[in-house]
Amino acid sequence: MQAKALFLAAGKISPSDVHPEIMVPLVGHMEELKRQKRVISNAAKEASFKGAYQIGTMIELPRAALTAGEIAKHADFFSFGTNDLTQTTFGLSRDDASSFLPDYIESGILHEDPFASLDIHGVGELVSMASKKGRGTKSDLKLGVCGEHGGDPRSIMFFHQTGLDYVSCSPFRVPVARLAAAQAVLKHDGK
DSSP: OHHHHHHHHHHHHOTTTOOOEEEEOSOOSHHHHHHHHHHHHHHHHHTTOOSOOEEEEEEOSHHHHHTHHHHGGGOSEEEEEHHHHHHHHHTOOHHHHTTTHHHHHHTTSOSSOTTTSOOTTTHHHHHHHHHHHHHHHOTTOEEEEESGGGGOHHHHHHHHHHTOSEEEOOGGGHHHHHHHHHHHHHHHHOO
16 A cells, blocks of 8 residues: 555656655565565556666564575665664664663673664674675665664764665764765775
């Protein structure tokens, strides 16, 4: 129903001007995306949408990261949902973690809040591995990140080194994200 409404609205504007990118959340198995892709494609036909569109997925479960090569067969893009990927990798609820994370940081178990700056050795490894597997299957796979990590300078540096194409974050973090992205390009691309 949502996909059909999206295509109906896009068709009213102009199929040549609008190129929807539809992201399927919480995919843990390629069959889920494969089936949702079929549902979305049928919705485009039902809405008589003639324009181009892309279907991708949010990589926010460890299993999705581990099987990214298989999932990429059915995806035009991946957006790493690093907030949820952090929760599912650590087995923590962001809401509950605030009661004990300060103690973890103070005692040296963690160096910083993994919900504020990406845990590069754990969650980052999943992002890196999934990026390689995804692009190993589909070399032109668009990769990005969605979440608060997309506004953290240290995380942005990592995402650039990993080869992600874009970061997305909440509006108040956009100025910092833009500056950090420019610094990452200058530092690692030598321009």
